[in-house]
Amino acid sequence: MSTNEEPFAPGPGLPVVSPATNLNIGFLQQLLRRHSKGKLWSFHQDGVISNSDENMESPKNPFRNLKPSERAKTGPRKWKSTENSMLNEYFPNAAQVLFVPLWNAANSQWIWGCFCWNSVETRVFTSSIALSSVLGSGSSIMVEHSRHESLISDRQKRHFIGSISHELRSLLHGILAAAKFLSGRNLDEFQGSLLEAINACGRTLLDTMDQVLDFSKIVSLERKSRQLRQNTKQSRLELKDEVSAGFD
Structure with a gap:
């Protein structure tokens, strides 16, 4: 993880304390399965997704203790609410969160997930530029990994x-x-x-x-x-x- 912005950057000589370092593997697997072409979320200051089709409150995660298989049975609407709350939990105060999955062609499976986020609302990620650029970078990384x-x-x-x-x-x-x-x-x-x-x-x-x-x-x-x-x-x-x- 590389960042200079608070609250993610650790102090001198201190370990990384960002909640993103504790991201749940089950949650990552669900993101890889549901957003195989990447995803860009935008949030208001109160943690509510700003997309018109996903405009819902961000309550305290009621599915935090559920297993990934149980989360998958909660339905699309409940999953969106779970997804929103967990993104707020792992990336607090983030204005935008960008997710790109990395595909290993040699083993024909997803192996990693790349997250980019910022906490400044005036610094805007776009799907046409930021998401496409990170997808291209991810492909280059996987080519080098395969080599x-x-x-x-x-x-x-x-x-x-x-x-x-x-x-x-x-x-x-x-x-x-x-x-x-x-x-x-x-x-x-x-x-x-x-x-x-x-x-x-x-x-x-x-x-x-x-x-x-x-x-x-x-x-x-x-x-x-x-x-x-x-x-x-x-x-x-x-x-x-x-x-x-x-x-x-």
């Missing part, structure tokens, strides 16, 4: 391949060595065909594992090379800016 998740997943896969390959290769070498010792025995035609099948399958599997390891190493080297080029380019740009600033 980091992909990098973590690739790193885990490489670690798994490197860890398991040694064990599997040791077992394969044992199988192939045992098959080689058996080949020196007097075997009939059927036994010889079985031994040839063991040799062929073992060597094919060993070659496949070697190719997988080689591919993993190549991908890792390409990624390191790409990162090195990016760092070199960034360093050159920074050096160019410093030289230009020195001439100025």
